[in-house]
Amino acid sequence: MSTTNQMSGGSNVGRRIYRVDPSSALASAWKVAGGIGLLGAVGAAFGFVRAHDRFAYSYLFAFFAVLTLALGFLFFVLIQHLTGAGWSVTVRRLAEFFMSGLVIFPVLAIPLLLSTASLFPWMSHRGAEHGESAPAEEHHSALDFLVRDANAAPPAPPSQPAVPAMRHGGGSKAFAEELEQAEHAEHAEILHGKLGYLNRGFFYTRAVAYFAFWCWISITLFRLSTEQDKTKKLENTVKAQRLAPVATILFGLTLTFAAIDWTMALEPLWYSTMYGVYAFAAGVVAMFALLTLVALAFRRSGLMGNAITAEHFHDLGKLTFGFLIFWAYITFSQFFLVWYSNIPEELTYYHRRWPVHGGAWKVISLALFFVKFVIPFLVLLSRNVKRHTVLLAIGAAIIVVMHVVEMYWVVMPNYASGAFAPNWLDLACLLTVGGLYLAVVLRNMTAHSLIPVGDPRLERAEHFQNA
Amino acid sequence: MSYFQPIPELGEGPLVAEGTNFKVVTETVSRVTERKAPRGWWICFLIALSLVGVFTMTIGYLFWKGIGIWGNNSPCYWGWDITNFVWWVGIGHAGTLISAVLFIFRQRWRTAINRFAEAMTIFAVICALIFPGIHVGRPWVAYYMFPLPNQMGVWPNFKSPLLWDLFAVGTYFTVSLMFWLVGLIPDFATLRDRSTGRIRQMVYGVLALGWRGSNRHWKNYERAYLILAGLSTPLVLSVHSVVSFDFATSVEPGWHTTIFPPYFVAGAVFSGFAMVMTLLLIARTVFKMNHLVQMRHLELMNKIMLVTGSLVGYAYAMEFFTAWYSGSEYEMYVFINRATGPYAWAYWTMISCNVICPQLFWSRKLRRSIPVMFVVSILINIGMWFERFVIIATSLHRDYIPSSWGYFSPTVFDICTYLGTFGIFFTLFLLFIRWAPMIAIAEVKGILPEADPHYDPHGSHGAHGSREGSHGYALEPQGAE
Incomplete structure (x- = not known):
């Protein structure tokens, strides 16, 4: 604990305003993100008209990569309320901003829902x-x-x-x-036999249900938290904590079935009971890595004062590390069980991503192991790294980038012949989804305090130590 | 230091009852090992020991006759033997989760229950390890389990999950034992220092490894503890994942499904917590430890059971859904057969005990009722045993060829073997309670107000009285109702 804190009686609350300066570059960053998003959207719209099939897959990849991240942030906020965590209060608002971006996904989903015929051939089976x-x-x-x-x-x-x-x-x-x-x-x-589940009407009904839940829960949790900045009422924390258990269950179910609907059903004959857990693990590890990066950036900018300390980075680093192992465990188990049993109808998934088409997918498959897992694992293993920021940032950045690569690897082998053939539309779609999502996130950042100043556990988080 | 005070409105509170101090903790825990054993202990011990006798005789007969004395048949080549193995390994998981994972997550409420749970882990794994040793019925070739070539120079198949089992469970046992013993060192020293007899002093002295409680000792101790916790954490996942591979790597419908590894782990933690709860409730009442093991701890354990029970429910649902979604008639048949076939009774026992029962804990009132949690914990133990039985028996008893369909019925020897392992478990457990500190004295002291270097018993707010950084109260956050 620093001497300054001791002398000041340990309270930062009420004296410091954790807000983005309206005249700073960050205050208008949302416009830049939105601009990039719109620019991407122009390109994507061109693709939508001219190369619809390709667009559909590129867009699905971008959509799913960003969505899993955003849902990861929702999970983070939920789990903090579920466990009543104290350490994380100073970083929770950052996660809440990224969670709040979920509201734009119903809009972002429109091009996707218009392209389902290209993605899911079973769609045409009506009745x-x-x-x-x-x-x-x-x-x-x-x-x-x-x-x-x-x-x-x-x-x-x-x-x-x-x-x-x-x-x-x-x-x-x-x-x-x-x-x-x-x-x-x-x-x-x-x-x-599967058309009872895989059919147009039910697919859209489910999609609406997922978005309704995600928007409702993210708006509610965000409102409860930001409202508390002014009112400082304990009730908001109590309400959020009451909401958390049921919301976590619904989160698990919606994430599972969304993953099945939008990516597993690309190959409608393939199935894996682990798939929902896999999507969860991928989203959560990427979320922790991104949250670490964002927290590092904000600390560097000086906007956070002393609210985020080495202790918080240590914890974020540990969680990133832990969930990285969890992701590897889930991913490996799924692969291993399919590979070992060697049943043709299950092997197709990995077959597409391994020996066919000159082995480009094989390189990515291997990269998912070595670059997404082994390198960050070695980097993040040490306590010193987690507390000192440069290497931590590198490790986290690798994970975030590899998350995008992984989602590409999940979606793209289903397109056309399954060959590895990157297209400018992939980038355009990623910019569209990522840019517009970030615009919402950054806009909320300028409108609200950067840490939940009204949270009853805030002081505890400020002074927390990894004892 | 106000911010480290519990916030009662958020359901937080201190972790030990008012008025508990160092002396009370030492006395409460140590005296169990120092006084004469109560009559109840002797009764339990003799019952447990008799069951060990039953076990020894059963195993002797098994070795004499072979596994034909069990209900195993064709096509049910596996029956209660592997069911019991998986069940016992699973029971052990709670100990590692509490001692390692909760430690790493700074859940300091664990101090009240960790020693207990760790001991349970070790004894449960001992019971588990018996089954792979005996289930082949040829004790003279038990070394086949080990990576040693046999008399023909043939090595065991390294691609076999059964061999990995030995590595996984063996590692797990070794690390758990070390973790437990390291944690016991300061407490053995306490018992040594309180000893009056010479022999007692020497035995505890040896076990305490010359502990003097110096700063350097503590520093090394805490580092070793953290490292062992770090090593144990992946083991929580790996052991039961490897156990699940025994089934999931096969091409047997009902066994081969990708969710098995995490599903087995969740189930293991679930059953382990239930077993800790059952034993803890008894010990807490018998030895009057309500101020150390509080309702708060029990409630949190119930919440963990609710979480893990729901995860298991999720896995059941995903298996069922995917069996239908797979479009494979064999997959579908296995699951429909589970729910409606000859083993439907076992399946629905499993569902009611594992999925429906823990849902009672949504209610704060039921979660805090000792009779309810006792009954539920036992039902969960039963349910988790049935889960393994359902997986093993229902998948095997109706294979691809209807003409070879069969049914598994246990014989008296199956039952005696299973009961016998209870005897081993409880014998060891009762000995542990009698001779070792069953609550981690040093760790519980760490969460007392007195452990704070700036603790001021007279409440005067002098120069040191209001210094921050005080962890006078270790907080227990608590989720919503």
Whole structure:
């Protein structure tokens, strides 16, 4: 504890105003972010018209990458209320700003929801949930993507090279076609069984439900917290704490099914019970890394005074480190169980991301392990690093960047032939979603105090030590 | 220091009852080991010891006859043996979670229960380790479990999860034991210093490793403790994940599902907390430790059970949903068969005990009622046993070929083996309670107001009286109702 604090009686409250100076560059940063977003949107709109299929995938990638982060921040705020945490009060507002950006996602989702036909071929099966089977012709057109699957999918274990060779290379062409059609029909039948869940009406209903919940909870928690800045009422904390348990459960369910709907269903025949947990782990580790970076930036700017100390960075570093291991654990377990059991219908997911198409995806798959996990793991292991900021920032930055790469890796192998082919639309969409989201976040930052000055546990957070 | 005071409006409060001081803590905990054992202890001990006898006889007969004496059959090649193994390993998890994970998360309320839970971990893992040793029925080749070549020079299959199990559980046991013993050092020293007899003094003296309570000792001790906590934390995840691999790496519908590792871990913590709760409630009442183990602690444990119980419920739901979503008829069949087939009774026991029961803890009143939490903790233990049984038996008993379908019924030897492990567990546990400090004396003292270097018993606000940084009250944050 610093001498200054001791002499001042330990209270910073009421004497310092943690606000963005309206004349500073930061105060107008939201306009810059919004401008970048709009610029990206122009490019994306061009793509929407001219290269709709590609746009759909690029946009989904950008949307999902930013959404998982924003939901990570929602989780952070929820868990602080759920546990009644004291240490984190001084950084909680920063997370709340990023959480508050969730309100723009219903708007950002519009281009996505208009492009579902390009993303999810099962969308065209209307009325199938009533059990009437669609005409065979329609089946065929709607399920063309399955042929693509069948080409890319059959895993070729080195021990049995004969099987795929016979299927695609050797044997007569007629035989190969016959086989393909048989497989196709089988896949169509499996898919048909899923249409009770994977259908247009239910998909949109669910999407509306997710957004309704996310907007409601983020607006409510943000309001309770910012209101308290002025009123200093304990009730707001009590209310937030009461809301947290049920909200956490709903958070878990909405995140799980959103991940299933928007990314797992890109490959409608593939399934993994772990998928919701995987999306959660990815979002949360990236969130902690980004929160660390933002807190570092704000501390450097001097706007935070002494409110964020080495102790807080130590804790943020520990949480980033811990959730990085959790992410690695979940990701590895999912991969490992699929790889070990070696069942064709499950392998497709990793097959797309490993040996096919010249191995570009394989490089990214390996990078997810070495760059997203091993390097930050080694960097963040040390206590000194977590308390001293340069290396901490590097470790956190790697994780944030790799989060975006990972979401690219999740979405893009499903596009067209699945080849690794970056497109300018990817960047345009990322700028659109990221820019507009940040505009909301930064706008809120200029309008409210940067730390929750009315929180009853604020002083405890200011003086907290990693004992 | 006002900001370190609990805020009652937010549900915070001190972690020990008013009037508890260093002396009270030392006395309360140490006297259990110093006085003559109460009659109740002897009764329990003799019952437990008799069960050990039952166990020994059962195992002797098992080794004589082979595992045909159990209910295992074709297609149920695994039955109660592996169920018990997984269950016991799971019980152990609470100890590691409380001692390592909660330590790292600075949850100081753990001090009231950690010693207890750690001891339970070790004894539970001992019980668990028996089963892989005996379930092959050939004790003379037990070394097959180890990475040693057999008489033909053949090594065990390193790709087999059963071998990883040995590494995982073995590591877990070793680290848990070290963690427990390191934590015990200052408390053994306390017992040594209070000893009146020569033998007692020598034994505790050896166990205390020459502890003098010097600054240097404390510094090394705390560093070692933190390192061991750091090492134990990944073990909480790894052990039960590897156990789940025993099932999930197979291609058996109902076993092969990617959520198994975290789902098993959540279930393990869940059952472990339930077991800690059951034992703690008894010990707390018998040895009158209400001021150390307060309602606050019990309530927090109930909340953890509610969380982990709900996580387990999430996993059940995801499995069911994905079985349907997979479109695979075998996956679907296994789950429909679980809920409606011959083992439906076991499945619904599992659901009611594990998912529905803990939901009672949403109510603050029920969460704070000792009878309710006692009953619920036992039901959870039963439910978690059934969870493992359901996974193992329902997935095996109806395989791909209907002509080979079967049913697992336990024999008296299955039951005796299982009861026998209870005997081992309780024998060890009762010995622990009798001879070692069952609450971490030094750690509980650390959260007392007196532990604050600026503690002023007379309340005068002199130069030091109002210095900040005082952790006079360790706070217990508490979630919403």
